[in-house]
Amino acid sequence: MAGNQTPKQSGSSGSNEGWAAVGYLISGIAVWGFIGWLVDQWLGSDGIATAIGCVLGAAGGIYLVVKRLGA
Amino acid sequence: MSGLILAEVPFPPTVRDIFPPNIGDVGPWLSKFTLLILLAVTIVLVYFLVSYRNPQVVPTKKQWLAESIYGFVREGVAKDVIGHQGLRFAPYLASLFTFILVANVFAIVPGIQISPMSHIAFPAVLALCTYGLYLYQGFKKHGFLGYLKHATYLPAPWYMQPLLLPIEALQAFILQPATLALRLFANMFAGHMLLLVFTLGGFALLNAESIFIKPISVLSWGMTILLTFFELLVAALQAYVFTLLTANYLAGTLAEEH
Numbered sequence: 001m002a003g004n005q006t007p008k009q010s011g012s013s014g015s016n017e018g019w020a021a022v023g024y025l026i027s028g029i030a031v032w033g034f035i036g037w038l039v040d041q042w043l044g045s046d047g048i049a050t051a052i053g054c055v056l057g058a059a060g061g062i063y064l065v066v067k068r069l070g071a
Numbered sequence: 072m073s074g075l076i077l078a079e080v081p082f083p084p085t086v087r088d089i090f091p092p093n094i095g096d097v098g099p100w101l102s103k104f105t106l107l108i109l110l111a112v113t114i115v116l117v118y119f120l121v122s123y124r125n126p127q128v129v130p131t132k133k134q135w136l137a138e139s140i141y142g143f144v145r146e147g148v149a150k151d152v153i154g155h156q157g158l159r160f161a162p163y164l165a166s167l168f169t170f171i172l173v174a175n176v177f178a179i180v181p182g183i184q185i186s187p188m189s190h191i192a193f194p195a196v197l198a199l200c201t202y203g204l205y206l207y208q209g210f211k212k213h214g215f216l217g218y219l220k221h222a223t224y225l226p227a228p229w230y231m232q233p234l235l236l237p238i239e240a241l242q243a244f245i246l247q248p249a250t251l252a253l254r255l256f257a258n259m260f261a262g263h264m265l266l267l268v269f270t271l272g273g274f275a276l277l278n279a280e281s282i283f284i285k286p287i288s289v290l291s292w293g294m295t296i297l298l299t300f301f302e303l304l305v306a307a308l309q310a311y312v313f314t315l316l317t318a319n320y321l322a323g324t325l326a327e328e329h
Contacts, residue, residue, distance in 0.1 A: 060235055060238050068225070
């Protein structure tokens with residue numbers, strides 16, 4: 001959503017996209033890390049699901065940045 | 072001398088010092104911050120009413136300033152970011168901009184020296200207004216489910232969707248409004264803290280034991296003066312950024328299907 005602005009954008013759009021990219025990366029890790037942590041609590045495992053979640057989330061975040069903000 | 076100076080400033084300042092006591096016995100409804108908010112609203116209202124009371128074709132100085140502020144938001148933000156249909160949001164954006172600007176500048180007005188925006192409650196309410204506005208516009212334009220899809224769906228292979236949808240939903244419905252409020256709050260709060268650190272730091276250095284450390288307090292107060300000008304820049308910039316991001320979110324909401 002942050003990426004699909006109207007094509008005519010002036011001035012500050014660069015920093016704006018930068019923030020959107022950072023937001024995607026962080027929120028990707030946060031969401032899936034949290035889900036992983038919930039799974040950890042549920043299964044009683046020792047943080048392995050959190051780790052997997054963080055990596056997955058980072059991958060998702062990067063994918064979103066490329067899709068939304070890349071050419 | 073130095074003992075007197077030390078007695079006048081609460082040192083070290085505590086968290087309680089950012090929450091001045093309420094005025095009167097109406098609870099939290101009347102305090103320094105609510106008074107400042109009322110003052111900011113009054114300044115903006117009165118200024119625009121007075122300068123537009125009898126508009127001239129050749130504008131007076133006051134009218135020219137008011138027109139150029141409104142024109143700046145209308146052309147520079149509403150029209151540029153949202154496009155032609157953004158003009159109907161120009162009054163909202165302009166009120167947002169002028170109100171935040173006046174409230175922010177309070178941070179460096181002598182005698183006031185704190186911006187209401189350095190309390191999270193006030194930026195949070197403004198961000199909620201923006202949030203409500205763009206959700207409403209989205210639901211009106213795309214329909215309820217249509218807007219949820221518009222905000223979160225992205226053309227991608229089906230197996231990527233479960234991975235991406237939670238991220239997009241978090242971004243669109245929680246992080247956007249939250250960071251909008253936090254950005255303004257954190258900037259004003261940090262500015263206030265910086266000024267406080269250098270002012271009180273000057274007193275602390277002046278009260279130091281060694282005679283060689285005392286003169287450094289002048290440097291510290293010099294930094295206070297510099298940072299006061301820097302605060303003016305931050306105040307104007309943050310008012311602009313808040314307005315610009317509001318326009319940006321509205322543009323994202325009103326955009327056609329991608």
